[in-house]
Amino acid sequence: MNSENVLIKKANWFKRFFTVERERWFQYGETENDAIVTINEMKKLFLDQGMSYFSQFNDPRMITSISLAEIIARSKKIEDFGAPLDLRLVLLIARTHKFLGNDRDAKDYAQWGLNNIGEAKGLIKDFEAIGLGSF
Template sequence: MRETLCEISLKQRAIRIEDPWMDTKEFRELLKIHFKPRMNELGFKGSNHHFVKVTDNHFIYMFVIQANKYGGSCVMEMGATLDFLVTEKKQSEITVYDCDFRKRLRARPSLVQKIFKNTQEKWHENVENEEDAINTIHDMLNLVNGQLMGYYSQFSTFPNSITDITLDEIISGSRRLYDLGSPPKLRLALLIAKTHYYIGNLEQSDKIASWGLKNIGNATGLINDFRKLIQEE
């Protein structure tokens, strides 16, 4: 009798549970030794898997090594936010998940992968022994060295890195917004409107906030935020 898809899935899960993956705690100890020093060199402070860099131009850069909830692997995620947008939290409490701009740090697919459309994201495996785990960490560091600061360089100038994004670009989208890892249109509009408001450019803040309010759709939780930015006549 053939096995059902459900039975096969359960069997594969059972095999996965029995796999000798390195414990996440052990892997993080290796990250502390082999990964954390490089992040410190780049100006980031933090633990063995969560790092933050506070700049002198309002931007806060966040970086996290996110463990797979099933164990055995992890991914790296970058984020950026503005200090005046996170006033309800201490800077030491901010995580990538508080950032409006977020992007995974991942290996670029090879030509062969593109041809066969095999571009599924590859998680970094903790593997079963220390030597292989260190090799995995070196692969992760190669991605950091090749991509990390290039991503954050997009936020190097305040306020232009934000205010140069026009309403037309918000509406139509662009490669730049994709590279920034920008949020959905309404949240992006709110962020840009708040930035214009912060620097005293009330006319632009009003214009973008008014557009957001008119196109609010199901995002009713943002109504009050937009209204606070619209100037009374």
């Protein structure tokens, strides 16, 4: 049984998930034993590298420290951080501010997102929900 599932090996938020040269494709093999070996390999990779990746999000200030000015300027800081320079990042920041109770900041990011929605019409309701106090 072959699979095209992916577990990423490198530690960079955006690039880890979307850059082909940083991906490792796992073949599950033809037998149950082949699949078990592959799953154990995936588990080891996650424990060795995945946990350190996710640990960077233990402090939400990592997300809320990104300013609208840095997003607008497409800051090198954000590139180094590995974040996508688009509305999804702004939505993540707005939601994080909302979660932390920073309603004014959440609304500022949500309004910027709405003002710059472009073709991403599917995100309108998400930004509006933050602006209305729900999400």
